[in-house]
Amino acid sequence: MMATSVAESYPKWLSDCKSELSKSQEWKELREELESAIEQQLTESHVDQFSNLSHAERKMFLERALRAVKSGDQCERFNDTLNQSINKHVNSHVAHQLLDKSGFKPIATKSDLILDQANEASMALLARWPELKTKLHRCFNRVLPSGLRQLTWKLFLSNPTVKSKYLTRLERDPESTMSVLDLDVVQKCEALLQSEPTFKLLAFNSDILHAMKAVLSYHHACKQTRTPLLDTDYLLVVPFLVNALMIQGHRIPGESGTLTGPGTDHLITRESLGTLVEQYSTLMAARPAYMKESYNQDFKEGMRQCMAKVSGTLEVLDNGLASHLKKVLNKEAKKLPLSESIKQVTRPMIRAMFIGYLSLDTVMYVWDQHVIGLDAPEFDIIPAIAVLIFIYLKKQLLSCNSVSEVSAILKSEAVKLKREQLMHGINKHFHKELYSLLIKDSGMPVLDPTQMPMPWQDWHNEDLPPVIRAEDRQISRQRRREEELREMNLKKELHDQRLLDEDLRKQQARIRWQQQLTDAEKAYSAREAELLKLLEEEKRKRVEAAKRAERDIDRLAKEIEKLKRGQGPKPGPSVEPLPPSRVGKDLLNGVMKAANKLVAGSSGHGR
Template identity: 35%
Template sequence: MAGAQQTYPKWLLQCKQHITDSKEWDGFLKELHDAIQQQLTQSHVQYFSDLSEPEKELFMERATQAIKGGTVYNGLCKKVSVITDQSLNEDVSRQLLEESPMDTKTDLVIESAEEGALSLLKKWPDMKNKLYICLNQPLPLHIRQLTWRLYLSNTKVRKQYIDQLNTNPRAAISMYDYDISQKCETLLNSEHTFNDLKGSVGIFYGMKATLSYYHSILKTKNRLRDVEHLLAVPFMDVASTNISRREPPPGRVVALIVEEFMTFLGSRPGFVIDSGSDDHNDEVIAFIDKVAKLLQRRHPEVSRMITDKFVPVKEKIVATETGSYALLTEGLMTLIRPMIRSVFVTYLKMDTLLYIWDQYMIGVDTPGFNNEWLAIVTVTLLGLIKEKLKEATSVSI
């Protein structure tokens, strides 16, 4: 019990106690029990304890769904909301009175709520789907770190990396390790959107180790593509608070970055991978079509600009709606493919980029979500750079 109290903030434990002592909780348990009993009767099962663990979970889930939205259920939800608000505010008021912190009350409320959310997610990682309420807003650093970790969890990848280091560490290093080192150093020191990472020994070594291992397991004589170096950078930035600027990062931190980075690479839609295969080309064409249609609706003037940029290089132009649309999609193909391959890395400042990646992570398990999300981001970005497009001499960037 003492261990549990150390896991959760005190205000959250008090909140739990108040809720379980309430008549609303008793009413909910009775209704849940009745719903489970009804299922047992229908299934000709005498006792709940006769069920296997997966069956118990299924019965509980069905029973909860059956009473969800009812008077008792809604009454409990309202009680939970009131008690949570009360417990959190009482704890913050105590901090202000006893500890005289420098932070404002609003800051303390946010920090305490964040601490509570993190403790619950660590205990029940399957609740990560509740993070959809964070869509359309940037995540605080610690919630961002945990969110990326939960959605990109792949213990098999991490175990393979750790086992490789323990049994044959040389095999975890690419034959092109020096080349990867050079590219990492050049990229971190020259790209202005990576300024906060510039000069960090820890970031350099962590990025190099991640990419070197990734290449080593590809079993190829081809060097890594530039875009693969770019895609490693957001992971380094998110992990930067756990990495010293003066020395290489600890192995456990690199293992986590390897796990997240490689799982992310595997999660990418085909139009992001864009390897040139027939399957990926079909996805690229479908994505460009989605962007073109959305751009015509939201920013028709930008659509016309992109089309006009292509007119001079065409020998014959068919002055029809179909012909104009073909020019638009061809222009977009040239304009946005590099942007999408890198998922906007180097095209946006880091804080904006991480906001976009936060949404990507939260939607990664939802089929089709990131097709829509990345199309919306692309169209929004094209709308914002309208003036720059006016000055451009060609559609290439």
């Protein structure tokens, strides 16, 4: 599928440089210094011979030695010789190309030819040593040439298991690689290529259509569902087709015939289809959570962090635009923070990684940056690109008064942005932060525990401390033990202090609780005394009332007795009632009734 494959041998000028440098005195001296540094590591690590080490250990020893001699005079002299040799041989090779009329291209300048040679050499070195792919971090915020882009994506999106599985199924049972909705996939692919304005260079190309269908049909078959693919799934396959078929600017591969199925001898072969499936599947699995469907785990948290970064950065870089967007995007909803309201217009862009919003060459630049950062977990350029789109479309966005207008501006105007604008914005606002995340060392184990861990890659990024002599090693170990002892004592003191503070807090709490208990007891005693006093008063009143009732009863009884004997005065028509009493009220009423009856009876008898 690749129009130019990776060179199987190094360019002639690179081979000439290597041959010249290998014979130079500077290389001989540098090599002796490296061997000395490695020998020292072997002695310090109690290893007899370099050959006794594993491949990983040899590489570690060598990189540590390189870091040790990097700042030395021998390395500086060798670098000067290296630069001179490269300059001489590259210029000589380019001069021959310019003088060679048979292969002369009128549009090719000397700078273009030098870049082509550097590209060719880089591809040859990466093909020979794929583990050097991290050196491509140096290409951050740069446009990768087509051949180097193909190799870069191949290295960072490698998953041999996926490719092998697909090719095996394609060989044994081609129908198993096709979706149950294969016809629907074909129709949607064709409609998308012909309707999307940014895909006009891809429309009506049978190779692209069939490659796109093959990848998506297999992707859907692996899902084992009858639910149609999402629009995002269709969009995300396009850059792989552009990369694989090397579409540059307005040059696209011509239609070489109609494919009847996988494996035909056109631009699309079984091997190239396997590579497409491998890279597409790897990217889909490695996407940040906020690019996936909302039902995926960690989607909400990933989207929240992404939108917080977009809104926060936008408020810092252009607070006026951020305030306007917050006002406009909240008209049709509740008064939400910008991080929530901006999601409705930002998510469609980042979900498809700006496909359909930016031009194809700009999309490829963004994808280059994303791909070379796949091995750096904290690196994410997508929020930065989204912020730059808002900033560069500020004039149009300030005239918007609704969510639909903002979405329409992003869809219609973002495609006019040039990749050079985004490169300038990244370099101005985000380069330092993103580049530091991209080349951040992860660290690696070392055999000698007294030395600091050295990074596995990018050994030239940091200075190595001076080489410690073997006789000074004991002093270093003693100092380290003393430092560890001081740290242990400090930790113990902090722990003891925390215990004391905790005991003091508990004691103060107990005092507060005891005081509260004492206050409660006093209040209870005072209330109890008050109630007892009220009770005694009630008892006294009841006793006095009872005594009055008894006296009244006795007096009535005597009067009744006098009436019976006829000695008392003639009773009047009525007897003055006794004052009521709460104790003897019922009893007095009964006595009064009896007395009245007796009086009435005595009067009748007398008459």
